[in-house]
Amino acid sequence: MAEAHQAVAFQFTISPEGVDLRLSHAALRHVYLAGLRSWKKKITRLRNSLLTSVFPASPASWFVMAVAILASQASRFDPSMGLIDKIKEHLPASPYLVEPARAGLSALAFTSLLWLGLVGTMRGALRALLCYQGWMDEEHGHTSHSTRLWLALVKIFAGRKPMLYSYQTSLPRLPVPAIKDTMQRYLESVRPLLADDQFQRMAALARDFERSLGPRLQWYLTLKSWWAANYVSDWWEEYVYLRGRGPLMVNSNYYAMDFLYVTPTPIQAARAGNVTHALLLYRRLLNREEIKPLLIQGTLPMCSAQYERMFNTTRIPGVETDSLQHRWDSQHVAVFHAGRFFRVGLYWGGRLLHPRELQAQFQCILDDPTPPAPGEETLAALTAGPREPWAQARRAYFGSGQNQESLRAVEQAAFFITLDTTEQGLLGPEPGRALDRYAKALLHGQCHDRWFDKSFTLIVFRNGKMGINAEHSWADAPIIGHLWEYTLATDVFQLGYRVDGHCKGEMDPGIPPPQKLQWEIPEECQQVIQGSLRVARGLADDVDFHTFAFKEFGKGLIKKCRTSPDGFIQLAIQLAHYRDKGKFCLTYEAAMTRLFREGRTETVRSCSIESCNFVRAMMDPTQSVPQRLALFRAAAAKHQALYRRAMTGAGVDRHLFCLYVVSKYLGVDSPFLREVLSEPWGLSTSQTPIQQLELFDLQNHPNYISCGGGFGPVDDNGYGVSYIIIGEDLITFHVSCKLSSPETDAHQFGANIRAALLDLRALFTLPTK
Template sequence: MFTVNMKTPPFNSHPQFREGLPKLPVPPLQQTCEHYLAALTPIVDPEELNHTRKLLEEFQKPGGVGERLQKGLEQRAKKMENWLSDWWLQTAYLDYRMPVVVHSSPGVVLPRMEFSDRQGQMRYAAKLIAGVLDFKSMIDNETLPVEYLGAKPLCMNQYYKVLSSCRIPGTKRDTVVNYTLDKRPPTHITVVHNFQFFVLDVYNSDATPLTVDQIYIQLEKIWNSSLQTNKEPIGILTSNHRNSWGKAYNNLIKDKTNKESVRAIQKSIFTVCLDAPIPRVSDDMYRTRAGVQMLHGGGSRWNSGNRWFDKTLQFIIGEDGTCGLIYEHAPAEGPPIVVTSYLYRKKSEMVRTPMVPLRMPQKLRFHITPEIKKDIEEAKQNMNIMVHDLDMKVSVFSHFGKDFPKSQKMSPDAFIQMALQLAYYRIYKRCCPTYESASLRMFRLGRTDTIRSTTIDSDKFVKAMDDPNTEKVALLDKAVKAHRAYTDMAIRGQAIDRHLLGLKLQAIEDLAALPEIFMDTSYAVVLHFNLSTSQVPAKTNCVMCFGPVVPDGYGVCYNPMDTHINFAVSAFNSCQDTNAARLAQALEDALLDIKTLLEQTPKANKAWSRQSSEGEQLLII
């Protein structure tokens, strides 16, 4: 899933292992200010850039505010395991008040399964559950292989946060709970079918996990106990605006039965959603329909109530063979994707085991008062608005995969990012701030930083691409090299975005006046990511999808396979200027045009860039 090396650990992969990793550095102030100006150059006008340059000169003066904040950050870095991780969790996730659905939680579409009935659905679900329990045992026994980037081990901390965890809504700020280290850690999962939640104990009395056929029998019981479809979709409450859900949550758990039911969901190891089939579409439209199914469930008429969106990890299995997962982003980035690689290792046959009486799965009860009913209706309406507003296109670019850029000695990721820059420029005749995720897992408790794909060199390339009188290949090569250089900076903790955020939060923590650079128009512009992108490479033929991060933006995720590339492009219908299918088509055209350009240019004239593949391996949402 991560394209990193997996090795049997010479030391265990428990969180204690992270003590051997370096701490996240605080980049030099002058370096960040220089790179910040460079990042602004292609996206703001010269007058605004000049104004920002003067503010930065003032900010960097010896003994000035920048130096004071930098020293404060450096002191914080000495005292803490990771100077950024707590701040990032709060500002990026727990303080964020938009719904987690579409706006935060990514979905993953797995290859379509060969079944279209409830028996097939439950057989697959049973094998999947057993596969995740195998993965859990590796975590519990501390035998999960440590991942390496070259010879450098990566922080495994996030793996200990994805199971038995859940987000808890608040009226102003959320929290995350994890029950893994409880004296009596959870031994159950939650299964939801027809909007009804069940506790399914997945371990026998001797602490061995249930076999695949035992799980299947229990799922049959759940199915037969949840045939009524007129139940209130209590789960849809979790899709609402966080402040609204926080108020509804406080009201919901006033009732003792409701509180116990909610706690059972929150404490469960993970959730399995057995979805009803949704209307059939053409094969061409299937991937897109599956993408929105993973992201939001299709609306209140379909499967959006068949979720608990605050749960960190939810596996979704449709009766029609549509499968995937959605994960709440606060605790972790990539591990849920890695989990899926273990699911395919289960043997496909159902092995019969001696019949042991199994306790009936417990149906979770909810008392629905008129006030809770009103909250559910509001959440339904808001969900349906989100569903209608999301514009999604999931497609397979089948002309070539990462094999072609590799044959040209180019980074596949940089190649795709330059095609994205070209596609956007051709539509809008301008460059825009572009976010690409880079992992900081080389450092203790590392999360992510931003690769800024829009550079001075990418700007020159995209403007030259449709001009017949320019040396396009040299400009492409320079742009690809610039992207590679910034990627390497980012994964080594030297990018600008988290450093600037840290300086701003340090000023707030010091109760000092906010420096002018953070109130400058340029700072608002540089953080308005019209393109929010992520490469999520996987061994399975899957694709991740997520929503745009700004109202007039796009979310673009891609999985480069050897001979094709899976793309998911999202936008909002409420913005007249964006269109997911149009960008997807422009991206396909750009990829083909760049390939043609390279093939038409004699190799002797190409300034080939032989690049390290290290950075490539740590690009993940």
């Protein structure tokens, strides 16, 4: 066991002549370097905390101000108008403080007070400026003079060179909408979905709620909004995610794909080495807070709180509710291959392992012939099945001994890696169907070869293709998307590969090999594992996927239509759904609320009165193109208004959700809230935004594009649709549904989306390219 020998820093023997102490200088050096790295991280964290606490000012500005005030004192000019002398009078008498020293200390004390006052004023002014949301109502490209002035003020007070968390304390709190407004917006959203008698019934329930129980619940919610950083996010995390008792796989976790047309290397271990190193470089930037905060229009900051738990985080199962375990650091990753678990260290000699060294580690695992222990091969199925059996098994069989140590190695890893034994990508005679298999492999795999509780699992297939599966409770998809964009770009454009496909660089042959984790899984636990596996396989086998690239046109042409690309696609999805089912349905589109502190998401109810009018016109052969185009304009404008409303905290669903939570705490029942929160989302949609397009050169490297990612269907008889707009000429879609539903067909719906997009383009007299 090489790793055991490397861990011994000294040996000693006791003999009649005394104690013979033999020190291992090499081992002591590694101990010293590991400690040095740990202290550097602590110092960096302390420094970053100081810089963030005084942003938008900087400690250097205090020094400049102190020099200026001391210089003015020396020239017998008092900028404090007597305050420095007042401070000097209150300094304690001491024989060691001569008059010049007392004057200097007084000046420095005044400098500190003045500086802190200016810092507080700047932060307060920035917070007040960021509360303004009127800029979102202006037409793109037509910014008013008042908005330009406002943006200029934001730039003045926003400081220079912000770190990742610099703006956190300056972000406004998410406002609580008025009950009356939410009732009105809710009724407006369901009007096209209900018959007249059904709508009158819901309107009566809403009016009764608004007059009776609503104000009481609203009072508690308003109180929480004053006290908490965000009145939604903690309850959303707990009740929507952590208290869910169903499987995470398919129902909650989501995935992201590799490059669509390119596989940088066919060598599995090399791809894993490069990508793991790229992920760890991102973690280093994250720890140092050197990732730039996301800014809208290059000026308006968005909340960065979700980044904090990206690495070293695991969802721990509980009988009634799960919890998130986050560690400040982790020095290893957990790796699964062919039914075995391994621990791979990430540092050697106080430094991060190079890609070539990580490749060697992964190759050792691939070459290891050791068979899995009984029950080990399907152990991860516990994380794929229902939460309660996993929680009970964890408590009963993994609380002591080597099972506890091995589970700790998995749960405390930086992230989880699966070296998959299958090949994926655009393979075989039917590349379209191959993409569908690729999506299913990332979403659920074999149901026992991903650790679905980890913040994310990196999956590297045998042919070098890869992807990622992410747990949802700790953050939303744009956070993983930011990580994934950086990883893909770094893997290819910065690290690269040798001509033979191996990682670049040299390696230290003294690095200890991976450590195989040991398990002793009793028969009773194996039965629990098999029960979870049966549930997970039933769920996975029922998921139908259709992933396809729409190449006829993209964002470039849609912009020429003078409309929002997202609104264009959403209206196409509405038209496709009506052609698919012959009816409208409640539609969920995710919008970010990260303009507010600790904001996560809000729902855009994309099926509106205006969108339904447009779809009916498209289905009516008597309607002319100008009539359809006018209805399209009205529907697109309505969608933009709904999206802006959601982003600014004036949506419907999070407010109603929190009112429902308050009602449960108070032990009161609301027929209105109970009915609203039980309504099925027949369409669940989400756009995956590209946040770092500057990392990719689509002009010179057009094939280096990701296919985006997707998720499972939310409703048993509905569709899940994820899409990503890539460059100017490509949109990719991920459509999911249940095979068991007689109402859905992912491939048919995908064909309807293609046709709907082309029909919308035909409304405009524009070229295809």
